[in-house]
Amino acid sequence: MTAEDYNDCVKLYADGLYRFMLKSTRQVEDARDLVQSSFEKLWEHRSEVNAQKCKSYLFTIAYHKMIDMNRKNRRLDFRETVPDQAGPSTATTTLLKEILEEALDRLNERQRSLVLLKDYEGYSYEEIAEITGLNGTQVKVTLHRARLILKEWLVSVENVL
């Protein structure tokens, strides 16, 4: 890919990658660092990367960097609250989002990443498998378990409310 392709890749996927990293790590600075280091690696290997596959390349790099980073420092406290940049919404949907955000914290690292890749980026099982290094069956099973955990959390909250 050329420098122009790379810069197009920045324009198209930097925000999505940042969102994925932010939702995965829950830490703004870590998410920014991961995005920058991922694009840095893409730039270094631009001659080997097809421009049409730069998005999956970026998410693959970012995902593995995040895994490595989380293994190094298992931090549970948030350095900075994730800003909610969503548009105006009703009170019900806002409440549901907050509940889901809380529910996401109940997922493990892999489950959360797979849900984010599925729901935010719209990747198929095969694409997620390619990014995460899992096989299609593992992705499907992991995602289904994550959905059921989220559902159970929603049911429990509804019961409380």
Next chain:
Amino acid sequence: MEINRINYEKFFLLYLDRELNPAEKQEVEKFLSENADLQKEFKLLQQTVLTPQEFVFEPKELLFRKEEKRRIIPFYRIQVAAAIAGLILGSWFIISVIIKNGKLDISGGQSMVAKDNSKENLSKAPAKNDPSDQTQGASLQPDNSTSQPADKTVAENLNAGKETANTQESKTNLNNRVNKSNQSVTPGPDPSANIVSGDNNPESALVAVQKSSKGLEVQSGPSQADAKHLMVSGQPAKSAAVLAIKAPPNTNTSDYENALTKDQEYQSDNAISVVALNDPNKGISKFFKKLTQRTPEETNARQIRVSVFQISY
């Protein structure tokens, strides 16, 4: 696989993950319509699907890059550079060859001196003639007294060892001087001396020949214009026989003097070494071929003929 009330959850999840084909999706929708009690569970699962939120990475200038411009050298410049490099290398090679040819070639530690007489030396040499040199070592004398063929005389003189020097005409000797202590050669003129080379070219080379590791001492003085001589001399006492053959007058001898002075390792025992300059007619070569029954080696046929012999006595 057909959807039923046992496996419906799996199909619901695949439906929500958009992993079903249109036909399977229709089948799930039909199943839901037929099983209204499962719609609530479907909606709960549907709520687990996250709604994408918008996040913006700023500033993106941190990520943008520009291709570094690589300086491209035009091909013609490469050609010019190659040509210049070739000229430099060629010049260096030529200069090195000239320098190399201008120095005394010393092979295997054997000693040998050859030297051309320049015209300047021709005019200066007679003044340098010093009879006292004869007392210091071998004197090289023109062999005017003999009618023998030159090469024969040389052979005899060599065989005679120390007794080969003629002393009466030392004033006409070449003013060449080579000795072991300083390995110096002082050229002396003798334009007419060319007998030893065996050719009729008056500008044949100067050759000095020495036996043994003792210093080669060649003396020269004012020459006799009509001298038909073989300049052979032996150093007194321990000195070895020396043979000198006239050098052409137009040859610069300073280089050989310097080379000989600097080199301390050019002599050895039981050896005769020869260096001849400007031997275009191969007269010297013929002479030494007769002398040694061997063909001299030509290391530089154009300008310098260098022949090295080792003779067992």
